[in-house]
Amino acid sequence: MSVTAPVGFRAAGVAAGLKSTGAQDVALVVNDGPQAAAAAVFTTNRFPAAPVLWSRQVLSGGRLRAVVLNSGGANACTGPEGFQDTHATAEHTAAALGRAGLEVGAVDVAVASTGLIGVRLPMDRLLPGVTAAAGALSADGGPDAARAIMTTDSVPKTTVQQRDGWSVGGMAKGAGMLAPSLATMLVVLTTDAAVEPAVLQEALAAATGVSFERVDSDGCLSTNDTVIAMANGASGVTPTAAEVAEALTAAATDLAMQLLADAEGSTKDIAITVRNAASVRDALTAGRACARNNLLKTALFGNDPNWGRVLAAIGTTDAAFEPDGVDVTINGVTVCRGGAIGDPREGVDLTGRAITIDVDLRAGTEQATIWTNDLSIAYVHENSAYST
Amino acid sequence: MSVTAPVGFRAAGVAAGLKSTGAQDVALVVNDGPQAAAAAVFTTNRFPAAPVLWSRQVLSGGRLRAVVLNSGGANACTGPEGFQDTHATAEHTAAALGRAGLEVGAVDVAVASTGLIGVRLPMDRLLPGVTAAAGALSADGGPDAARAIMTTDSVPKTTVQQRDGWSVGGMAKGAGMLAPSLATMLVVLTTDAAVEPAVLQEALAAATGVSFERVDSDGCLSTNDTVIAMANGASGVTPTAAEVAEALTAAATDLAMQLLADAEGSTKDIAITVRNAASVRDALTAGRACARNNLLKTALFGNDPNWGRVLAAIGTTDAAFEPDGVDVTINGVTVCRGGAIGDPREGVDLTGRAITIDVDLRAGTEQATIWTNDLSIAYVHENSAYST
Numbered sequence: 084m085s086v087t088a089p090v091g092f093r094a095a096g097v098a099a100g101l102k103s104t105g106a107q108d109v110a111l112v113v114n115d116g117p118q119a120a121a122a123a124v125f126t127t128n129r130f131p132a133a134p135v136l137w138s139r140q141v142l143s144g145g146r147l148r149a150v151v152l153n154s155g156g157a158n159a160c161t162g163p164e165g166f167q168d169t170h171a172t173a174e175h176t177a178a179a180l181g182r183a184g185l186e187v188g189a190v191d192v193a194v195a196s197t198g199l200i201g202v203r204l205p206m207d208r209l210l211p212g213v214t215a216a217a218g219a220l221s222a223d224g225g226p227d228a229a230r231a232i233m234t235t236d237s238v239p240k241t242t243v244q245q246r247d248g249w250s251v252g253g254m255a256k257g258a259g260m261l262a263p264s265l266a267t268m269l270v271v272l273t274t275d276a277a278v279e280p281a282v283l284q285e286a287l288a289a290a291t292g293v294s295f296e297r298v299d300s301d302g303c304l305s306t307n308d309t310v311i312a313m314a315n316g317a318s319g320v321t322p323t324a325a326e327v328a329e330a331l332t333a334a335a336t337d338l339a340m341q342l343l344a345d346a347e348g349s350t351k352d353i354a355i356t357v358r359n360a361a362s363v364r365d366a367l368t369a370g371r372a373c374a375r376n377n378l379l380k381t382a383l384f385g386n387d388p389n390w391g392r393v394l395a396a397i398g399t400t401d402a403a404f405e406p407d408g409v410d411v412t413i414n415g416v417t418v419c420r421g422g423a424i425g426d427p428r429e430g431v432d433l434t435g436r437a438i439t440i441d442v443d444l445r446a447g448t449e450q451a452t453i454w455t456n457d458l459s460i461a462y463v464h465e466n467s468a469y470s471t
Numbered sequence: 472m473s474v475t476a477p478v479g480f481r482a483a484g485v486a487a488g489l490k491s492t493g494a495q496d497v498a499l500v501v502n503d504g505p506q507a508a509a510a511a512v513f514t515t516n517r518f519p520a521a522p523v524l525w526s527r528q529v530l531s532g533g534r535l536r537a538v539v540l541n542s543g544g545a546n547a548c549t550g551p552e553g554f555q556d557t558h559a560t561a562e563h564t565a566a567a568l569g570r571a572g573l574e575v576g577a578v579d580v581a582v583a584s585t586g587l588i589g590v591r592l593p594m595d596r597l598l599p600g601v602t603a604a605a606g607a608l609s610a611d612g613g614p615d616a617a618r619a620i621m622t623t624d625s626v627p628k629t630t631v632q633q634r635d636g637w638s639v640g641g642m643a644k645g646a647g648m649l650a651p652s653l654a655t656m657l658v659v660l661t662t663d664a665a666v667e668p669a670v671l672q673e674a675l676a677a678a679t680g681v682s683f684e685r686v687d688s689d690g691c692l693s694t695n696d697t698v699i700a701m702a703n704g705a706s707g708v709t710p711t712a713a714e715v716a717e718a719l720t721a722a723a724t725d726l727a728m729q730l731l732a733d734a735e736g737s738t739k740d741i742a743i744t745v746r747n748a749a750s751v752r753d754a755l756t757a758g759r760a761c762a763r764n765n766l767l768k769t770a771l772f773g774n775d776p777n778w779g780r781v782l783a784a785i786g787t788t789d790a791a792f793e794p795d796g797v798d799v800t801i802n803g804v805t806v807c808r809g810g811a812i813g814d815p816r817e818g819v820d821l822t823g824r825a826i827t828i829d830v831d832l833r834a835g836t837e838q839a840t841i842w843t844n845d846l847s848i849a850y851v852h853e854n855s856a857y858s859t
Binding site for chain 2: 127128129130131157159160161162163164165199200201202203240242294303304305306377378381382383384387389390391392394395396397398399400404406409418419421422423424428458459460462463464
């Protein structure tokens with residue numbers, strides 16, 4: 084049921100002709116209230132797309148009534164004209180909702196886009212699509228909305244987290260906050276709990292920090308990454324801040340693992356856990372260095388437990404460790420012990436999709452896990468054939 | 472003529488059975504004097520291989536008589552036993568040279584290795600190979616030595632820089648100091664000029680700083696990267712420090728461009744020049760961000776001038792620029808102007824091997840060029856099939 088699982092949200096997904104395939108490409112999610120609390124996390128790329136610039140402004144008040152999303156074009160690096168296109172989209176959405184009896188202004192409407200950078204959106208198709216989406220809004224529309232934001236995703240990603248008298252719903256497309264593989268990660272989370280905007284923002288930041296931000300499929304940071312959460316209080320339940328954070332984290336983690344499993348061209352899901360680090364930051368730094376090492380990622384694609392490439396990767400970081408104090412365990416076999424040769428690498432079975440790499444730094448008590456994928460021939464094929 | 476072009480150097484390359492193909496795999500370069508000045512630059516990886524640990528120690532005195540190199544095994548992450556193997560190799564080389572009438576100790580012999588990490592060297596093959604190489608030393612042996620250090624290189628890389636009464640020779644294998652693609656970059660430079668060790672070290676650091684360190688094929692840093700320079704004064708000429716730096720830079724740049732052209736599985740040589748930067752560091756940071764962006768590298772493999780991926784890459788850096796002040800020119804077409812859409816991307820011809828990407832930051836007066844390759848299906852294939 085996606086974003087419409089919680090009470091008081093409607094959604095729609097329609098085909099507006101932005102995608103050459105004729106598939107659904109415009110999604111609309113509307114919060115029918117009574118409350119309109121909202122929070123968001125955006126890309127830190129210094130070339131934020133026009134919809135990111137717009138939505139960041141809109142969300143600054145902690146209030147939102149609707150999100151309109153499109154695939155088939157990122158509207159990034161499109162200059163002032165691109166920003167006007169986003170503004171027009173929000174205005175058009177507000178007007179369409181107004182005709183349907185919802186009193187909303189453009190400043191209540193966030194916009195998110197995904198697709199090719201550096202190309203203007205075909206507004207003559209997008210705006211009629213928004214009108215159609217507003218007309219198709221339904222309390223069952225969550226799955227349609229989830230389909231309409233897909234780009235190279237092979238399946239829609241949705242989640243529902245049921246709690247005591249309230250719930251969180253969500254949808255996502257892409258491949259992770261710091262790893263937008265083909266392009267961008269867009270996420271919308273909804274809840275019918277009553278949550279103050281400040282509490283919602285804190286809970287969302289905590290949830291993304293341990294989920295989307297730890298999925299690092301290819302290390303590339305999109306211009307369009309957007310995670311939006313909306314809370315309407317329609318359930319009448321006011322959970323504690325901790326309960327909100329827990330439920331949002333569960334939803335975000337569920338979606339993040341779906342993104343990982345569907346990363347472009349991937350054949351492996353790789354969980355890199357760095358243990359006994361001096362700090363969580365050190366653990367994340369060492370884990371990311373592995374996740375971004377093309378030599379390691381190609382080796383794993385080839386079912387090769389090449390632990391030397393794990394050491395070579397963390398050897399480029401400033402994480403605290405002694406070179407002769409590092410162990411590496413791949414799928415349960417400690418192939419490297421004390422920075423040198425451990426158990427025979429022939430004992431490692433990498434034929435399955437799931438791979439775990441455990442790095443023990445013996446430098447402290449903290450740990451963190453980074454999730455990534457292998458670097459496959461299909462990844463190169465998909466990403467070289469994208470815009471042409 | 473490789474490393475034996477300058478007067479007073481002999482070299483050899485022999486097959487010791489380290490490579491399963493039976494190709495040459497042990498190289499020896501000997502400086503016959505009269506002087507024995509030497510300098511070196513090593514990997515900054517925190518897991519330096521045993522030969523790097525050894526050679527760094529040996530070179531600390533600025534003096535060297537011989538370098539013994541092997542392919543077919545990196546001797547990295549092999550613990551104290553691996554270090555003993557390197558030590559034994561240097562001892563064995565010194566003894567073999569002693570039998571041939573050269574008075575050298577193990578501390579006069581640098582060692583360099585390349586191949587798989589985390590595997591002990593087959594000393595029962597390597598040491599007889601060293602003996603054979605010592606017996607095969609010749610003033611014409613430079614090309615053999617260059618062949619013996621090849622791993623996935625498709626051609627040996629050599630250079631000769633003739634100056635007024637003196638010369639610089641050199642050989643290399645691999646794919647760049649910060650981009651050892653399959654493994655490692657090994658370089659030996661020789662000159663018959665008379666050069667003090669301190670002058671040679673400064674000249675070598677300057678030469679590598681603008682050549683090997685600006686080739687960034689895949690962003691991975693090897694455990695074994697080694698660049699060694701030897702000067703014997705046999706020409707009787709004492710050039711100025713500036714003349715030495717110029718000639719070493721010419722030799723290093725020539726070899727770096729050969730490494731780039733032969734990078735594993737590459738189909739494009741890409742020169743990324745960042746202009747009008749606030750500092751050289753900013754220009755390098757922005758250039759490296761592009762060189763390491765898999766989405767950009769796959770796009771270029773697909774002949775796609777996807778300039779949005781250039782902006783997305785530099786948007787992740789802290790280089791000084793205003794997002795609406797950045798121009799991007801690909802193969803002469805300014806496809807992005809002021810951070811937004813420029814001339815039509817259809818006008819960019821990427822069918823050739825050479826690609827130039829010019830990024831104008833409009834933030835200062837400095838500039839730098841980073842060289843890289845595309846990310847191809849063949850790259851994934853070669854690197855996934857390596858150790859298995």
